[in-house]
Amino acid sequence: MNSKVVKLEALPEVLKPLRITGKHIVHCHGVFDVLHLGHVKHFRAAKKYGDVLVVTITADEFVKKGPHQPVFTADHRAEAIAALEIVDYVAINKWATAMKTIELIRPDCYVKGKEYREHGDDITGGITFEKTAVEAGGGTIIYTDEETFSSSNIINKHLPILSDEAKSFLTTFTSRYTEQNVFEFLSRPNAFRVAVIGETIIDEYQYGRSIGKSGKEAIIALKHVETELFAGGAVAIANHVASYVDEVTLYTAFGANDEHADFLHRKVLPNVRIERILKKESPTIVKRRFLESQPMVKLFEMYEINDDPLDLDQMQEFMTLCSDLDKFDMVFVADFGHGLLSKPLIDFVTAKARFLAVNTQTNAGNTGYNTIGKYSSVDYVCIDEPELRLETRNRYGSVEELIAVMTKTTRSRKVIITRGLNGCLGFSEREGYVKVPAFASTVVDRMGAGDAFLSITAPLVAAEVPMDVIAFIGNVVGAIAVGMVGNREPVSKIPLQKAISALLK
Known part of the structure; x- marks a missing residue:
């Protein structure tokens, strides 16, 4: 040196x-x-x-x-x-x-x-x-x-960081929109009051170093290095949204013993208010991942969960808790399929919401049982391609034709399907289909990236921002999110603006 x-x-x-x-x-x-x-x-x-x-x-x-x-x-x-x-x-x-x-x-x-x-x-x-x-x-x-x-x-023009497809997209995009245009669109939901409904999840990372094969079992032994907890699920979504709107109220469920409550309240942003019930005979959901720490590789995960549906008394308690949903500019349902949102509650939320955005996540705990078809009237749907294919029971059809099938079921006016390395495909009745390539060059951790994408795009949809701008911003958010570990921090406005500015130069 x-x-x-x-x-x-x-x-x-x-x-x-x-x-x-x-x-x-x-x-x-x-x-x-x-x-x-x-x-x-x-x-x-x-x-x-x-x-x-x-x-x-x-x-x-x-x-x-x-x-x-x-x-x-x-x-x-x-x-x-x-x-x-x-x-x-x-x-x-x-x-x-x-x-x-x-x-x-x-x-x-x-x-x-x-x-x-x-x-x-x-x-x-x-x-x-x-x-x-x-x-x-x-x-x-x-x-x-x-x-x-x-x-x-x-960097954008002369180094092999962005794909040719991304460079071509940005050339076209910058001929239509300036940086200032995009920032103005990003600020449209600033005064919104948003309700988020969904399961609270603690994402726990157990980091370790592999020390070899167990002497008596066909398993790898790890030496524990450290434990890290993230406020995940609907809490992470509320934090993402809170950087872009005036006020967020989170309606959720904690475990019967209110465990992790102090941690969760410490982790939410100042403009997030938590309203929760305590789910009977249930823990606060913990998804515990075991990882090799260097390089960071996930080995397996274990759920601490009771995913039985709410009983009638608790369902009524939750409905009472969120009886004022019609006062919010947007209601965002983050349905992780772990027992909080049954059909009566879904119908209640759908009838109350002035603007309803929904994500139904497919995960190891609900595969095949938690698809977007549970919702009969949604203003904005944001799911990934495997979740779309699972809903339509179609492995080989084009994404466009599957969106057409899904929107008939959900009566959705606007949709974005995230596609990982293939970027995303947006649809609106007025603008048709919009394809935006991925911008991520390195992936540290995919966990939470989809939540970040849909959290920040949903208020923009409610604010009537053009679909190509929404999909572009969403992919920038996704690229930032996969570059950080889990839900360690929300994708806040200033880093997003700086990333947008860098891409549009």
Whole structure:
């Protein structure tokens, strides 16, 4: 590693003797993924404002510029920048933003490109806080006027990250919509009040390291490393939706002993309100996965569950709990097929909802018993292709003809079928069929990606956003979701906007 690359925490001591001799410190910060001429010009312009140029770069885990970025690791980006003669020191940031780094370095000048001059154009809002941190340390923020280039544009057009199909789609899409158009569509449901109905599930990951075959059994033995819990099922969906609407109420069921209640209440976003019944003689559902930790490979899973339907008393209790569904702009049913939603309750919800979006998930606990045909009147259906084929009992027909069959059963006006690596296929009565390719280049974990897709597309459907925009946004959400572990965090608005912006350059 180049000697100019130093640990972030070492920078104050490195810079101290330089300050004593009257040297002025200039600080640049960014991702700098795929180093290009624009970066070099920016650094040259910055160096004119001082004597020592320090460049800090965003760590890999905090790069939210798109599902296929960063292309180069932080170590590689740091080494590339350190190779430039004009740069004196390079360090990798330890935080998601530059504020603490600015406080640590206390630069005389903090230099950003001209695209940051108008603070309102920064979708993260970070530049305003950075300016405050710089001035608090006695420094000045300066904006250069050098020619700018887009790393995302270079990546999209010249590196083999996106498929030819995705590049062709984006060319057509950007001829119809600007980034600002898409952001305006994304903001349409901002004032919505949304109800989410479905089973609460705790997703538990038991990580271990394989230590060999058991001496007496034909099984692999694991040494336990750690346990991680995620708020899954309808709770995860409520959290995804909450980043895009004003208010979310979750109607669900916990176990009879109210176990995990504290954990679940801690995990929901501030604008999510939980209304629950305690299901008799039942635990809060836990889906426990056992994984090889490095690399992350799932080995098997075990359910802790009572999937018997609610008895009549509890069904009535749940109906009373959600008796005000007609007051919501949208009702979202996340039906995991684990006993909460029986026919009387489905009919009740269908009659009450002003706009009804439904996903019926097929999983190991309900295969063949939980299909979208249970719902006779749905405004928006979002399921995957295997779930569609299971509903229509057709393995070989085209997805288009199966959608036509399914919409007759559910009387759905709008549908999206997710198709994994093949992207998704949307349908609306007015716009017909819309095909959008997948944008994911790497897959860390598929668990929860479908939930994220349908959570964020449903309010857009209710807000009458064009289907091609909805399907595009949905696939960007899916690409972000498969890049993270489980339901570790919701796909929130700013990372989504940054990913959209990167793809549309």
